[in-house]
Amino acid sequence: METGGRSPLLESGWRYVEKRELDEFRADDWAILAAQKPAYMAEQLADQAVRFLSASAGDPTFGYRINNYRHCLQSATRALADGRPEDYVVTALLHDIGFVACNATHGAFAAQLMAPHVGDDLVWMLAHHQYFQAIHYHGHPEADRHARDKWRGHPHFAMTAEFVAKYDQCAIDPDYREAPLETFMPMVRRVFARPPRKLPLPD
Numbered sequence: 541m542e543t544g545g546r547s548p549l550l551e552s553g554w555r556y557v558e559k560r561e562l563d564e565f566r567a568d569d570w571a572i573l574a575a576q577k578p579a580y581m582a583e584q585l586a587d588q589a590v591r592f593l594s595a596s597a598g599d600p601t602f603g604y605r606i607n608n609y610r611h612c613l614q615s616a617t618r619a620l621a622d623g624r625p626e627d628y629v630v631t632a633l634l635h636d637i638g639f640v641a642c643n644a645t646h647g648a649f650a651a652q653l654m655a656p657h658v659g660d661d662l663v664w665m666l667a668h669h670q671y672f673q674a675i676h677y678h679g680h681p682e683a684d685r686h687a688r689d690k691w692r693g694h695p696h697f698a699m700t701a702e703f704v705a706k707y708d709q710c711a712i713d714p715d716y717r718e719a720p721l722e723t724f725m726p727m728v729r730r731v732f733a734r735p736p737r738k739l740p741l742p743d
């Protein structure tokens with residue numbers, strides 16, 4: 541894009557805020573954004589979130605027989621085949637969306653992405669799944685296989701352990717016929733179309 545060029549607006553009838561600093565915005569400028577943002581988010585939010593995942597479709601692996609993209613599809617396909625509700629299936633689809641770019645804290649990454657759109661149980665499951673997974677790391681030289689014991693007794697302990705056992709640790713099978721991403725997009729759009737939950741300010 542040439543210097544000084546503008547990014548396109550989503551809709552041809554929309555307006556730009558001409559100010560160049562937020563400090564210069566006044567009520568009429570905020571009104572422009574407020575009028576255009578809901579329709580923008582309704583059309584773009586789900587697609588832009590999933591694009592982080594779809595962009596990795598052709599990426600290589602460091603040894604697993606399938607890449608992270610197929611792992612995510614496999615996790616969601618297994619959850620769907622088991623009759624899990626839509627928000628659970630979408631959570632499975634996106635649970636490792638940050639696995640490479642945010643590896644060490646990828647559970648928290650996904651939890652933050654989904655927190656406005658799914659319940660506290662699924663958010664907790666996302667945030668903690670990577671630690672619960674360690675129970676399946678037989679013979680791993682460093683992993684604390686019992687890291688999950690820190691949360692034993694927590695109301696979401698059992699569902700997180702079940703997610704990892706049924707839909708995560710086994711979702712690395714090259715012969716499993718996972719559904720394509722398109723299968724899940726209507727579900728993703730419905731979950732992301734929910735009015736976002738108001739979340740508390742961070743500490």
Ligand SMILES: [Fe+2]
Pocket residue numbers: 635636639646647669670
């Ligand atoms: Fe993970």
Ligand SMILES: [Fe+2]
Pocket residue numbers: 611615635636708709
């Ligand atoms: Fe995973």
